[in-house]
Amino acid sequence: TQLLEQSPQFLSIQEGENLTVYCNSSSVFSSLQWYRQEPGEGPVLLVTVVTGGEVKKLKRLTFQFGDARKDSSLHITAAQPGDTGLYLCAGRRNTNAGKSTFGDGTTLTVKP
Amino acid sequence: EAQVTQNPRYLITVTGKKLTVTCSQNMNHEYMSWYRQDPGLGLRQIYYSMNVEVTDKGDVPEGYKVSRKEKRNFPLILESPSPNQTSLYFCASSFRGRVENSPLHFGNGTRLTVT
Numbered sequence: 376t377q378l379l380e381q382s383p384q385f386l387s388i389q390e391g392e393n394l395t396v397y398c399n400s401s402s403v404f405s406s407l408q409w410y411r412q413e414p415g416e417g418p419v420l421l422v423t424v425v426t427g428g429e430v431k432k433l434k435r436l437t438f439q440f441g442d443a444r445k446d447s448s449l450h451i452t453a454a455q456p457g458d459t460g461l462y463l464c465a466g467r468r469n470t471n472a473g474k475s476t477f478g479d480g481t482t483l484t485v486k487p
Numbered sequence: 488e489a490q491v492t493q494n495p496r497y498l499i500t501v502t503g504k505k506l507t508v509t510c511s512q513n514m515n516h517e518y519m520s521w522y523r524q525d526p527g528l529g530l531r532q533i534y535y536s537m538n539v540e541v542t543d544k545g546d547v548p549e550g551y552k553v554s555r556k557e558k559r560n561f562p563l564i565l566e567s568p569s570p571n572q573t574s575l576y577f578c579a580s581s582f583r584g585r586v587e588n589s590p591l592h593f594g595n596g597t598r599l600t601v602t
Binding site: 381384408410415416417418419420423463465472473474475476477478479480 | 491518520522527528529530531532535537543545546577579589590591592593594595596
């Protein structure tokens with residue numbers, strides 16, 4: 376059972392365009408994290424959101440946690456080729472903080 | 488440099504030949520975890536450890552064993568590997584396992600092929 380669904384699975388855009396990646400679940404999470412993974416490397420944390428409705432900004436990246444803490448979005452403004460990579464969302468619950476659930480990822484390609 | 492180190496990076500083996508993938512972290516993290524990554528399936532948790540001598544099953548533990556005898560090391564053992572265990576494996580650690588927003592630090596992965 377895939378508890379976290381990401382969409383779209385693949386995204387190919389031109390440099391300068393905006394994009395949004397979604398991470399949805401029917402379950403409530405205590406926190407949700409976004410990671411970026413490049414080929415041949417492990418995922419690297421971008422941000423953690425913990426409060427329903429929370430919005431965090433990291434330069435051109437804006438992350439939002441849904442009010443009900445069941446979904447999240449990642450918005451990139453004016454994408455650059457360096458943003459190319461696999462974006463993963465991951466959720467954890469305080470009832471079992473040891474278990475982490477990952478979405479199946481969004482592969483982003485930004486063309487120059 | 489703070490890091491999670493996995494070895495080997497690449498491994499090709501045959502069905503049934505026991506193998507161990509090592510994982511070591513130098514950040515004094517309490518929590519460690521193993522994942523496998525397969526196309527279209529994302530990262531799936533195999534086993535995790537909240538602290539020394541404490542291990543628990545993740546979502547896909549069948550065919551794997553782990554141990555946590557010391558804080559820095561968390562080896563993944565495949566007693567009798569099968570072709571369906573061909574995958575990309577990641578080890579990760581975080582400072583506190585009981586803090587649900589504690590970020591995970593990942594190793595660079597081990598690509599395992601079982602023929």
